[in-house]
Amino acid sequence: MTRELLPAGRRELSRAHITFYRAAMDGVELSKAWELYLQLEGDYTDTLAKATMHWVRQALIQEALATGQASLIGLFRREPWRVKTSAKPTLAEFASRFADAGDFSEAELTEMWRDEFGGSDRAEARRERLSQRLRQALQLLERATRRQPKRSDPVATWLAPNLAAKLAEAGLGTLGDVRDALAARRTPRWKDVPGVGEVWADRLQQWMDDHAIEAKPPAPMAVLPVASQLVPLERFSPPRQPVMRAAVAALQAPPSPYLPGGNALGALDDKHAIELWLAAKATNPNTLRSYRKNAERLLLWCYFERQATFPELTAEDAIHYRAWLNDLGRKSPEEWAGAGWKLPAEAWIGPRGAKRHSAEWRPFDGALSEGSVAQDLLTVRSLFEFLADGRVVQINPFKLLGKRATSRPAVDELTDQFTGRSFTMAEWHHVVDGLGVDGCSDLERRLVLVLWLGFACGLRASEMLSLTLGSIMLGEVWRLKVIGKGDKVRNVPLPSPVRDMLLAYLQSVGVQPDEVVRVARAPKDDKARMEPLLRSRRGRRRVGGPAPTQPLRYTALYESLKEHLAKRGSELALTDPVAASKFREASTHWLRHTCATLALKDGVPLNAVQRLLGHASLTTTSTYVTEHEEALMAAMEKFVVRASGT
Numbered sequence: 001m002t003r004e005l006l007p008a009g010r011r012e013l014s015r016a017h018i019t020f021y022r023a024a025m026d027g028v029e030l031s032k033a034w035e036l037y038l039q040l041e042g043d044y045t046d047t048l049a050k051a052t053m054h055w056v057r058q059a060l061i062q063e064a065l066a067t068g069q070a071s072l073i074g075l076f077r078r079e080p081w082r083v084k085t086s087a088k089p090t091l092a093e094f095a096s097r098f099a100d101a102g103d104f105s106e107a108e109l110t111e112m113w114r115d116e117f118g119g120s121d122r123a124e125a126r127r128e129r130l131s132q133r134l135r136q137a138l139q140l141l142e143r144a145t146r147r148q149p150k151r152s153d154p155v156a157t158w159l160a161p162n163l164a165a166k167l168a169e170a171g172l173g174t175l176g177d178v179r180d181a182l183a184a185r186r187t188p189r190w191k192d193v194p195g196v197g198e199v200w201a202d203r204l205q206q207w208m209d210d211h212a213i214e215a216k217p218p219a220p221m222a223v224l225p226v227a228s229q230l231v232p233l234e235r236f237s238p239p240r241q242p243v244m245r246a247a248v249a250a251l252q253a254p255p256s257p258y259l260p261g262g263n264a265l266g267a268l269d270d271k272h273a274i275e276l277w278l279a280a281k282a283t284n285p286n287t288l289r290s291y292r293k294n295a296e297r298l299l300l301w302c303y304f305e306r307q308a309t310f311p312e313l314t315a316e317d318a319i320h321y322r323a324w325l326n327d328l329g330r331k332s333p334e335e336w337a338g339a340g341w342k343l344p345a346e347a348w349i350g351p352r353g354a355k356r357h358s359a360e361w362r363p364f365d366g367a368l369s370e371g372s373v374a375q376d377l378l379t380v381r382s383l384f385e386f387l388a389d390g391r392v393v394q395i396n397p398f399k400l401l402g403k404r405a406t407s408r409p410a411v412d413e414l415t416d417q418f419t420g421r422s423f424t425m426a427e428w429h430h431v432v433d434g435l436g437v438d439g440c441s442d443l444e445r446r447l448v449l450v451l452w453l454g455f456a457c458g459l460r461a462s463e464m465l466s467l468t469l470g471s472i473m474l475g476e477v478w479r480l481k482v483i484g485k486g487d488k489v490r491n492v493p494l495p496s497p498v499r500d501m502l503l504a505y506l507q508s509v510g511v512q513p514d515e516v517v518r519v520a521r522a523p524k525d526d527k528a529r530m531e532p533l534l535r536s537r538r539g540r541r542r543v544g545g546p547a548p549t550q551p552l553r554y555t556a557l558y559e560s561l562k563e564h565l566a567k568r569g570s571e572l573a574l575t576d577p578v579a580a581s582k583f584r585e586a587s588t589h590w591l592r593h594t595c596a597t598l599a600l601k602d603g604v605p606l607n608a609v610q611r612l613l614g615h616a617s618l619t620t621t622s623t624y625v626t627e628h629e630e631a632l633m634a635a636m637e638k639f640v641v642r643a644s645g646t
Contacts (some may be wrong), residue, residue, distance in 0.1 A: 012157050013059040014149075014211075015279055016040075021056050025080035025134065028487075031530055032466070035551075036284050040203050041160045053080070075134050148275070149211045151176030166195050178204060179213045183357045202555060209356055210288055212275070229304065230347065230363060232356045233296040238269040238303070257311050257392050265390035270299055270310045277386045286462060294379035297363045305342050310384070311393050318397040325376060329367030369421070377401065422593035423586070425643070427579055428455065430568055436501065442508035446534060446552070447560055449505045452498045454591025456640040458612045459492070460484070461557055461588040469511070469519045470529025472502075477637065484614045492612060495640035502533075509535060561588055602639050 016037045023033035030049045034041075042048055060076045063069075149158050153175050156164040170193040172178045181192050182205050190201035212234030257263040267273040274295045282288035301324065302308050306317055327336065328345055336345050350362030368376065381398040388396045423431065436448040453459045463482050473479040478494040494502070503513050511531075519528045532551035569583025592613065599609050 011161075012149075013056065013063065014158060017052075017056045017059070019284075021053070021060070021080055024053065029530070040163070040207050042162070080134075149175055149213055151179065151213060163196070163200070166193055170194065170196075175208070175213050179208050179357075182208065183355075199553070202553075206285065210285055230300055230343075232361060233271065233274065233292055233299065234356070236271055236296070236299065238271050238309075258309075263390055263392045265387075265392055267387075267390070267392050270302070273310060273387055273390075273392055274299060274383070276390075277383050281382070281386065291379055291383075293363075294376045295383055297376065298380050298383075300363055310387060313384075313393070313397050315395075315397045315400040318401055321380075322373070322377060322401060325368055325373045328364060421586075421590055422597045423582070423590065425598055427582070428594055428598070428643070430572070430579075431565065431583075436504070442505065443560075445501070445505040445508050447564060449498075449501050450534065450557060450561060450588075451591060452501055452640075452644075454588060455595050455643070456495050456498045457482075457492045458592050458595040458609075460592060461554060464534060465532075465552060465554060465557065467533035468529060469516065469531045469533060470522075470524070470526075471533060472516060472520045474517065474520045482614075488614060490611070490614050493637065495637045497640055497644040506533075558588060562586075598643070599639050602642070604639050 020033050020037045023037065024030060030046070030053070031044050034044045034049050038052065041052060057076050057080075061073050064072045064076065151174060154164075154173060155167045155175060155178060158175065159167070167173075167178055172181055172193065182190070182201060190196065190198060196204075258267060258269055265273065265276050267276055274292075277295070278288060278291055282291050298321065301321060302310065302313065302317075305324070306313075306320070308317065324341065327339065329349055331339070331345065333344065348362055349364045349366060350360050352365040354360040354362070354365075377398060381396065381401075384393060384396040384398050387393045432448070432451055435444060435451070440448075450464060453464050454461075457480065459480075459482060463484055466483050467480060471481045472494075473481055473491065477496075478499050479491045480494055482490050482492050484490060503516065506516060507513065515528075519526065519531075522529060534552040534557070536550040536552050536556060565583045565586045569580040569586075572580040572583065596609055596613060599612075600606065
C-alpha cells in the first residue's frame with residue numbers, strides 16, 4: 001500500500017513517528033525501524049520510508065515553531081541518520097545489563113566497559129554532543145505531542161491517507177467505529193472494508209491496543225459484578241478521590257502529588273502516570289505490551305486489594321504484592337481466603353488468549369513461574385523509579401525488596417525458570433519425528449527450521465523473524481547474527497544439522513546455496529542481505545525471479561507451530577494423556593526452554609547456555625571467533641548432533 005503524504009499539520013504526529021525518527025537517528029536501518037513502528041503506514045519501500053521521514057521532519061519543524069522552540073529547527077533539517085548517536089552506554093547503563101553488577105567494584109565495571117567500547121576521539125565527542133542536543137529536543141517535542149488518540153478522532157487524523165479513505169468510505173469515520181468493527185469480527189478474515197484484509201485488520205487491531213483505543217464503554221463499575229471490574233488499562237477509570245486510605249488521611253499526609261502542580265510529570269492519576277512511563281520507556285511494541293501488562297496488574301491490585309494509590313504504597317505493600325503474585329493460582333481456595341485477599345483467585349485468572357476488548361479478559365491466564373514473578377517485580381521497580389524521579393512518589397518501595405537470593409546452584413536457578421514449560425528428550429523426538437523427509441513442501445521445511453532454530457539455537461520467535469540472509473556468518477562453523485531484547489547483538493552457532501535444514505528450506509523457496517554464500521560475503525549495503533530468512537508463502541521466489549518482499553509474520557509462525565504441536569499431542573491422547581496436555585499448552589517459547597534444560601542436562605556448561613540465550617553474559621560480541629565462542633560452538637554442535645541422531 002502506498003500513500004500520498006499530507007502536508008504537515010493536517011495529520012497528527014504520533015509517538016510511533018517520533019520513535020521511528022529516533023531509531024533512524026540511532027543508526028537502525030530504515031527497513032527494520034519501519035517494521036517495528038510504522039507497519040500501519042504501508043508495506044515498506046525505500047521511497048515510502050524516505051518520504052515519510054521527510055514528512056516527520058517537516059512536522060517536527062512545525063511543532064518546534066508552535067512551541068517556541070525555533071532554535072531546534074536547524075537540528076530537524078538534518079537527516080537523522082547523519083546525526084547517529086554513539087552506541088556507547090554510560091557506565092550506569094552498562095552495569096544495569098548485569099543482574100550481578102553489585103558483585104563488581106566500580107573499577108572492575110569501568111575496565112569491562114573500556115574493554116568493550118574503548119575510548120572516544122574528538123570527532124565522536126562532537127557527534128555525541130550533537131546527538132545529546134537532538135535527544136533533548138525530541139524529549140521537549142514528545143511532551144508537546146503527547147496527545148493520545150481518542151475514539152472520537154477522525155481516522156484521517158492518525159492513519160495513513162489511503163487507509164483512512166478506505167475506512168471512511170466503508171462508514172468507519174472515527175477510531176471508535178474501527179475499534180468496534182474489529183471487535184465484532186467473528187473470524188480472522190475482515191470483510192467490513194473493501195481492500196483492507198486480514199493482514200491490515202491485524203495491524204489496525206495491534207495499533208488500537210498499543211494506543212489504548214477503548215472498545216464501547218462498559219457499564220459503570222459500581223453496578224458490575226466484582227470480577228468484571230478487572231478491566232485492561234485503557235478501560236480502567238481511577239476514583240476521583242486521590243487519597244484512598246483513611247489512615248493516611250487521618251495522619252494529615254502531605255497534599256497528593258496528583259493535585260495541580262504536585263509532581264514534575266504532570267500526572268493526573270495512577271493510570272496517567274503509567275501512560276507517561278510507557279510513552280517514555282517502551283521503545284518497541286513488544287516492550288510496550290510487556291510493560292503495560294505488568295503495570296496494569298499492579299494498578300488493579302492496588303485498587304482492588306490494597307485500596308491504595310501509587311504514592312501511598314509502602315515497602316510492606318511491596319512485600320504483600322510479591323507474596324500475592326507467588327500464591328496466585330497455587331493456593332487452594334481455603335488457603336487463599338485464609339490469607340485475607342479480598343477477591344477470589346479465579347476472579348484474576350481468565351482463559352489464555354482472551355482479547356483485551358473481550359469480557360473474558362483477565363490480568364492473568366494462570367499461575368506465574370518464579371522467573372515470571374521476578375520479571376514482573378523488575379518491571380514495576382522500573383516504573384516506580386520513573387515515578388520517584390518525577391516526584392510522583394517519595395520512595396520506590398519495590399527497590400527495598402532487594403534482589404533474589406542466589407545461594408542455590410546457578411544451574412538449578414536457570415532450569416527452574418523453565419519448569420513445566422519444556423519437553424523431555426523423548427517428547428522432543430516426538431515433536432520432530434518424520435519431519436523434513438525428502439519431497440516435503442517448503443511450508444514443512446519452514447516448520448522444521450523454526451523448530452530447530454528454537455531448540456538448537458535458543459532463539460525467541462521475534463529473533464527468528466528478524467533474521468535476514470545477511471544474518472548468516474560463514475566459517476568452519478556457521479553462525480547467526482541475532483538481534484535480541486534491547487537490540488543487543490549476539491553471535492549464535494548454527495550446528496551442522498540445522499545449517500543443512502536452513503539450506504534445504506532456502507532452496508525450496510528459490511534461494512540456492514551459492515547465493516547464500518555470495519550474500520554472506522557481500523558488502524553490508526547489498527540489498528540482498530535484507531531479504532528475510534523466514535518468509536510467508538507469498539514471499540516464495542521463482543528461480544530467476546524477483547526477490548521476495550513478504551517476511552513471515554508472527555501470527556503465521558505461532559499458528560503453524562501450535563497446530564503442529566496440537567496434532568502431535570493428539571497422537572498421545574490415549575497412551576500418555578499428561579504429555580498430550582503439555583503439547584496442547586506448548587508454544588514457541590517452549591523450544592527455547594527445552595534448549596536450555598536439555599543442553600544443561602547433556603553437560604553443556606552453564607556459561608555456554610547463558611551466552612547462547614543472551615542471559616547474563618559478560619563476554620562481548622565481536623566480529624571474530626573468540627575462545628568463548630569456540631567452546632560454545634563445540635559444545636552445542638555435539639549436543640545438537642546427538643539430539644538429531646545424525
